[in-house]
Amino acid sequence: MAFLELENLNKDFGAHRAVDGLTLAVDKGEFVSLLGPSGCGKTTTLQMIAGFVEPTGGAIRLDGRDLLMVKPARRGLGIVFQSYALFPHMTAETLQLVGLGAFADRHPRQLSGGQQQRVALARALVIRPRILLLDEPLSNLDAKLREEMQIELRQIQRTVGTTTILVTHDQAEAMALSDRIVVMNKGRVEQIAAPHEAYERPATPFVANFLGKTNLVNGANVRPERITFAASGLAGTVRTRIFQGNHWLYQVETSHGLVTVIRQNSGEAMPAEGASVHLAWSASP
Amino acid sequence: MKSTPYLLSLPALLLFSAIVVVPLVMTVLLSFHDWGQYKGIEPVFVLKNWREVFTDSYYLEMFGRTFRIAVMVTVLAALFGAPEAYILNRMRSPWRGIFLLVILGPLLISVVARTLGWALLFGGNSGLVNKALISLGLISGPLPFMFTETGMVVALAHVLMPYMVLAVWAALQRLDPQVENAAVALGAGQFTVLRRIVLPQAMPGILSGGVIVFALAASAFATPAIIGGRRLKVASTLAYDEFLNTLNWPLGAAIAVLLLVALVLIAAGTNRLVERRYAQVFG
Numbered sequence: 385m386a387f388l389e390l391e392n393l394n395k396d397f398g399a400h401r402a403v404d405g406l407t408l409a410v411d412k413g414e415f416v417s418l419l420g421p422s423g424c425g426k427t428t429t430l431q432m433i434a435g436f437v438e439p440t441g442g443a444i445r446l447d448g449r450d451l452l453m454v455k456p457a458r459r460g461l462g463i464v465f466q467s468y469a470l471f472p473h474m475t476a477e478t479l480q481l482v483g484l485g486a487f488a489d490r491h492p493r494q495l496s497g498g499q500q501q502r503v504a505l506a507r508a509l510v511i512r513p514r515i516l517l518l519d520e521p522l523s524n525l526d527a528k529l530r531e532e533m534q535i536e537l538r539q540i541q542r543t544v545g546t547t548t549i550l551v552t553h554d555q556a557e558a559m560a561l562s563d564r565i566v567v568m569n570k571g572r573v574e575q576i577a578a579p580h581e582a583y584e585r586p587a588t589p590f591v592a593n594f595l596g597k598t599n600l601v602n603g604a605n606v607r608p609e610r611i612t613f614a615a616s617g618l619a620g621t622v623r624t625r626i627f628q629g630n631h632w633l634y635q636v637e638t639s640h641g642l643v644t645v646i647r648q649n650s651g652e653a654m655p656a657e658g659a660s661v662h663l664a665w666s667a668s669p
Numbered sequence: 670m671k672s673t674p675y676l677l678s679l680p681a682l683l684l685f686s687a688i689v690v691v692p693l694v695m696t697v698l699l700s701f702h703d704w705g706q707y708k709g710i711e712p713v714f715v716l717k718n719w720r721e722v723f724t725d726s727y728y729l730e731m732f733g734r735t736f737r738i739a740v741m742v743t744v745l746a747a748l749f750g751a752p753e754a755y756i757l758n759r760m761r762s763p764w765r766g767i768f769l770l771v772i773l774g775p776l777l778i779s780v781v782a783r784t785l786g787w788a789l790l791f792g793g794n795s796g797l798v799n800k801a802l803i804s805l806g807l808i809s810g811p812l813p814f815m816f817t818e819t820g821m822v823v824a825l826a827h828v829l830m831p832y833m834v835l836a837v838w839a840a841l842q843r844l845d846p847q848v849e850n851a852a853v854a855l856g857a858g859q860f861t862v863l864r865r866i867v868l869p870q871a872m873p874g875i876l877s878g879g880v881i882v883f884a885l886a887a888s889a890f891a892t893p894a895i896i897g898g899r900r901l902k903v904a905s906t907l908a909y910d911e912f913l914n915t916l917n918w919p920l921g922a923a924i925a926v927l928l929l930v931a932l933v934l935i936a937a938g939t940n941r942l943v944e945r946r947y948a949q950v951f952g
Contacts, residue, residue: 436850456853463854469847473869511855
């Protein structure tokens with residue numbers, strides 16, 4: 385039996401159904417991300433697990449026990465909020481784990497964004513939660529810091545071994561951190577799978593689009609980085625070519641419409657704009 | 670030109686000094702003049718009025734009463750106003766707008782009408798509150814309201830409550846709505862959340878609202894004049910009496926200046942305390 389079970393969970397706000405029949409089983413120690421655009425119901429789902437929002441229907445079980453009968457204060461869950469929600473009148477304690485031991489007597493306003501983020505994480509972990517809930521925890525950090533924190537977050541989660549549920553709209557973040565991702569759209573689950581699985585074999589066009597750039601050729605999804613320039617294949621003309629450091633981004637005009645191609649920058653000469661090319665790819669495994 | 674900003678603000682500065690600084694300085698000077706029943710005001714420099722104000726126990730009693738009433742009004746306003754602001758902050762529209770109007774209501778009604786309303790509620794044996802309490806058997810005789818400090822405190826707390834509510838509400842609006850959820854998730858009960866999370870963050874609002882309410886209560890005139898009349902005087906009605914009944918303007922000026930200085934000191938002191946205590950936390 386799974387550690388955390390969500391069974392046919394529903395939430396209505398008036399006539400609007402925010403979460404529609406969500407079923408999910410999370411194993412102990414697993415890192416699962418709820419991924420989707422804003423308004424897809426991912427935050428509502430997290431709030432229902434936390435107990436701040438009451439489900440309209442369905443069940444939540446933790447370790448076989450009905451969690452809906454337990455008050456939010458007694459659920460023993462650690463939560464990191466998007467705004468961090470630190471207590472501005474208190475100082476930071478219990479920070480060795482996140483590498484902030486020297487800052488224990490500071491108020492939140494005296495800490496940088498990244499430090500506040502770590503304090504929020506320490507506060508969530510200090511009660512030794514049965515589940516760690518992360519609500520867009522990295523979205524207020526700049527790109528470089530976010531990448532660092534992703535790695536750190538993953539390491540801390542591995543060290544502590546806490547079952548973790550992350551809510552995010554950033555597909556790169558979800559894929560980088562999670563054992564499995566739950567792609568949601570308009571309150572419904574589109575796919576539950578390991579990151580590479582969902583990326584390679586998206587269950588729906590929505591998943592394919594949301595997880596990265598994709599081309600729809602003859603009804604099949606082809607990732608841009610899977611397409612190569614070859615001697616024969618789908619004929620086309622290079623419309624635009626954009627250099628992005630470690631790779632080239634191409635838009636190629638073909639009989640199937642515009643096809644996006646991404647080629648690794650290996651230092652070799654690449655087709656210029658206006659050049660006639662042939663595109664080849666192998667079908668997804 | 671460095672003098673341009675000063676030249677531009679000169680008209681405003683002139684107006685300010687003409688309507689505030691000059692009368693104030695004249696009042697201070699007046700408090701050092703001599704006065705006699707038959708000779709009237711004599712523009713000489715004497716400390717007579719100040720000596721009288723500081724040594725006569727009659728004046729000490731008046732100022733003591735003023736201070737006591739202002740403190741009780743402030744405490745009452747905080748006890749009722751802070752929870753009111755918290756509840757208001759959690760309301761949704763349209764209720765929030767409706768109740769904001771209800772709370773601001775007292776400010777829109779003439780102080781005379783409002784105070785007489787309170788007097789009718791309590792007044793003698795026929796007052797509604799007294800009638801109800803007597804028929805419930807809670808009290809044997811009517812609670813006195815007119816000419817009592819209780820009456821002044823109740824009426825003043827009622828009218829000054831909005832200032833406290835607005836100050837606390839402003840502080841609560843800066844509160845991160847997730848902060849209470851964060852505390853609940855860590856295992857805090859509803860009471861702990863209020864006491865350890867919400868109250869400390871509302872404290873700057875309660876203190877600044879307290880300064881406003883205290884200053885307005887200590888310098889209030891109309892309400893104490895109607896309820897206390899000339900029997901139960903406070904500093905402001907005392908100064909009024911010296912000016913218009915005894916016609917001892919210099920003594921009235923000394924009382925008025927003392928009240929002003931005391932209020933400025935208390936307000937500035939509290940403000941410094943708030944700033945030093947909370948600047949680094951809330952900024």
